[in-house]
Amino acid sequence: MEKYLRMPIKEIIGKYPPVGTLLEEYQIGCVPCSVGTCLLADIVEIHNLSPEDEGALMAGISGIVYPGQAVALPAPRKRSPEMPRKISYSPPMKALVEEHRHIKRFLAVLPAVLDRFDARSEADRALVRDGLDFIRSYADRFHHAKEEDILFACFDPGLDILKAMREDHERGRAHVRAAGEALARCDGEGVTANLHGYAGVLAEHIRKEDEILYPWMDRNLSMRRVGELFARFLAVDERFAEDRKKYESFVGRLEDAYAEPISEVRR
Amino acid sequence: MSGCPGSRMMAFEKSDAPEGAVGSVPSQLRQWPIQLHLVSPAAPYFQGADVVLAADCVPFAMGDFHSTYLKGKGLAIACPKLDGGQEVYLEKIRGLFEDAKINTLTVVIMQVPCCRGLVGLALQALKESSRKVPVKAVIVSLQGEVLQEEWATEPAA
Numbered sequence: 001m002e003k004y005l006r007m008p009i010k011e012i013i014g015k016y017p018p019v020g021t022l023l024e025e026y027q028i029g030c031v032p033c034s035v036g037t038c039l040l041a042d043i044v045e046i047h048n049l050s051p052e053d054e055g056a057l058m059a060g061i062s063g064i065v066y067p068g069q070a071v072a073l074p075a076p077r078k079r080s081p082e083m084p085r086k087i088s089y090s091p092p093m094k095a096l097v098e099e100h101r102h103i104k105r106f107l108a109v110l111p112a113v114l115d116r117f118d119a120r121s122e123a124d125r126a127l128v129r130d131g132l133d134f135i136r137s138y139a140d141r142f143h144h145a146k147e148e149d150i151l152f153a154c155f156d157p158g159l160d161i162l163k164a165m166r167e168d169h170e171r172g173r174a175h176v177r178a179a180g181e182a183l184a185r186c187d188g189e190g191v192t193a194n195l196h197g198y199a200g201v202l203a204e205h206i207r208k209e210d211e212i213l214y215p216w217m218d219r220n221l222s223m224r225r226v227g228e229l230f231a232r233f234l235a236v237d238e239r240f241a242e243d244r245k246k247y248e249s250f251v252g253r254l255e256d257a258y259a260e261p262i263s264e265v266r267r
Numbered sequence: 268m269s270g271c272p273g274s275r276m277m278a279f280e281k282s283d284a285p286e287g288a289v290g291s292v293p294s295q296l297r298q299w300p301i302q303l304h305l306v307s308p309a310a311p312y313f314q315g316a317d318v319v320l321a322a323d324c325v326p327f328a329m330g331d332f333h334s335t336y337l338k339g340k341g342l343a344i345a346c347p348k349l350d351g352g353q354e355v356y357l358e359k360i361r362g363l364f365e366d367a368k369i370n371t372l373t374v375v376i377m378q379v380p381c382c383r384g385l386v387g388l389a390l391q392a393l394k395e396s397s398r399k400v401p402v403k404a405v406i407v408s409l410q411g412e413v414l415q416e417e418w419a420t421e422p423a424a
Contacts, residue, residue: 090418091401223317223403224339227370230401 001062001071008160009043010036012065022060026053027211032204038160044077046161046216051076090221092229093214095237096151099143100206105251106134107199112258114195119188128183128191130250135176135198138247142240144169150232151217154225161213168205172198273348273379279410295333296342303345304355308362315368316341320360320389321375322382329375329411336375336405347376347384360392364400375405378414382406386419394421 004012009030013020020031028047030036038046040061044054054076062071089097113131118124148169152162175198182190221229237244298312303320306313318341326332326344343363345356363369374389376382386404393402406415 088417091399094418223371223373223401226401227317230399231370234399 001058001065001073004061004065005041005044005074006039008037009033009040012040012061016064018064019061022057022064026057029204029208033164037163041074042160046212048215048219049076087211087215088218089214090218090226090230092151092226092233093218095230095233096143096146096214097210099138099146100210102248102251103139103143103202104206105255106131106139107203109251109254109258110195110199113254114192116258117188117192119183119186119191125183125186128179128195131195131254132176132180132183134247134250135172137243139202140169140173140176142236142244142247146233146236150236151229154221154229155217161216165205165209165213168201168208172201172205175201271379271381273377273381277409292333295337295339298341301342301344303343303359304350304352306343306359308359308367310341310367313341313363313367313369315370317371317373318343318363318367318369319373319375320345320385322346322377322385324377324382325375325407328377328409329407331411332375335413336373340373341369345385347388348381353384353388356388357392357395360389361396364393364396365398368398369400371400372402373405374402374419375407378406378408390419390421 009023010033013023013031013036023030023043026047026049028043030038030043044057049057055073058073058076062073110131113127116124117128148166152165155162175194179191179194179198182188182194218226298306298310300306317339319336321332321336321342321344323344323346326337329335343359347353350356360372363372372389372393374386376385389402389404393399402419404415404417404419405413408414
């Protein structure tokens with residue numbers, strides 16, 4: 001089993017597709033991941049399963065990989081009281097989750113904006129230009145820069161989970177670049193296809209960060225690191241304070257103008 | 268078995284099981300004084316530090332308080348039930364946030380209800396402080412187990 005614990009998950013799923021289905025049963029969404037280089041052992045740790053679930057998952061994988069054979073399984077990790085199942089974000093992570101909430105509000109109203117988008121209308125093009133500005137400035141320069149320049153720097157840059165997150169950021173940026181180019185040539189289909197693509201990448205990316213990455217990071221950050229992160233995020237917030245208000249109220253105006261508000265992501 | 272859980276008499280049966288650490292265990296205390304009335308936020312060991320504010324009973328209940336919570340941190344201790352002058356405590360804790368510019372505060376209390384006052388005091392000080400820092404609240408059982416570790420949020424206005 002040790003051999004598979006040290007193997008990238010994509011390789012395991014490639015060789016044994018039922019492993020992907022089994023992971024889904026434990027809300028471990030490795031199948032659609034575009035990178036898949038995380039090692040099985042790291043995935044089990046990052047998802048912080050209960051010892052019972054971890055034991056059952058490993059037994060299930062062993063049954064798929066070594067059918068009919070008795071295989072020694074690794075002992076489930078012990079979870080201490082300071083590793084609760086309920087997500088309790090540290091203050092710096094809580095700040096990032098709150099920024100996600102505004103980005104999700106934007107993503108929720110985006111389909112309605114795109115449905116009515118007419119590339120021949122200057123007003124519609126201006127609105128999409130503002131939307132691209134929100135993505136580039138708020139989601140990317142403000143929020144993703146906090147993650148990439150400050151948060152991720154607290155961890156080993158070679159970690160596969162961080163590579164996967166950076167790759168998501170790059171895929172999102174590629175969609176936004178393409179949408180901007182399409183907008184410049186009044187190509188409505190290009191704009192909508194790329195912004196829908198962006199929304200798909202970001203929605204899944206945010207889910208992974210909120211539910212998996214941030215809780216895992218919190219479990220591995222010392223108090224010293226948490227305090228330092230909090231102070232550095234505050235410094236960024238202060239520099240970006242005015243713009244932040246502007247972009248968050250832009251989302252509110254968009255919600256007022258379009259769509260039925262999406263109640264679960266709106267304040 | 269009625270009355271205040273904070274002062275109810277109890278005896279804990281202990282087996283002759285091994286005690287864990289063998290030989291002398293080094294102290295992780297890096298400062299003196301430690302009582303909240305006596306410490307000064309201007310003390311060098313508080314500047315930019317990660318600080319533990321422990322209820323008086325905690326280090327006696329927890330066998331590994333030094334290694335688990337005290338190591339590498341500044342310390343203040345207080346009893347929210349018996350100590351007088353708690354308005355001074357409020358100012359002291361605010362001084363830790365604003366003047367000592369501490370990095371984080373970990374408030375470690377016992378599970379008895381009267382101990383919650385210490386977390387309340389810390390959060391009130393945070394609310395009144397112009398400078399914000401992460402505050403964590405840790406609740407310890409009468410026999411020294413960590414029952415809960417939560418990031419604390421300031422009380423609503």
